[in-house]
Amino acid sequence: MAKHLTKKQKDAIKHQLAYVVGFGVSCFWKTRCSSSDIFTLDELTLDHLIPKSKDGSNNLENLRLACVHCNQSRGNSLFPPPQKYRSSSLNDSTK
Template sequence: MLRDYGSQCWWCQCALPAKKLTLDHLIPQSKNGSHSLENLRLACIPCNSDRGNSLNPPKRLFSLNPKSTRGVRKHA
C-alpha cells in the first residue's frame, strides 16, 4: 500500500512515517466491509478515528478545507 499511495494519509494528505499510519476501511468492518485492498486506505490516526464506522469522509476535513472532500492541510 505504501508503494501505491505513498506515506501519507489518504484523507487529509498529511505526510507521515509509515509507522504512524493506520489501515482505514472505506466500507467499515461493522458494515460488512472486507479486508480487500480495494477497501483499504492508509490514514492518519485523527482521520481514521474521526470516521469511526461512518461511510463518509472524516468530519474534520471540512473544518480544514470546507471546499474539499479530502483536506489539504498538513499535520504539525
C-alpha cells in the same frame, strides 16, 4: 481474509499500499485532514472505506492509509471524516 488482521498482516498491507501510492505518504483523507504532514508507515492506520461493521472486508481494495485522527473521527461511517480547517489556512484567507 480473516476477520481480524494480525500486526504482521497489517504491516504487510501498509507496505503494499505505500508501494502503490508512493513512500512518504500523506493521509488518504488529506483534503479533509487537519495535518499536512507526510507520515511514516508506523504513523498511519489502515482505514476501511466500507467499515467492517458494515460488512466491509480486509481486502486491499477496501483499505486506505489514514492518520489516526481521521480514521478515529470517521468511526464506522461510510462518509469521509468531518472537514478540519488548518489554522494557517484560516490566517491566509483573511489577508
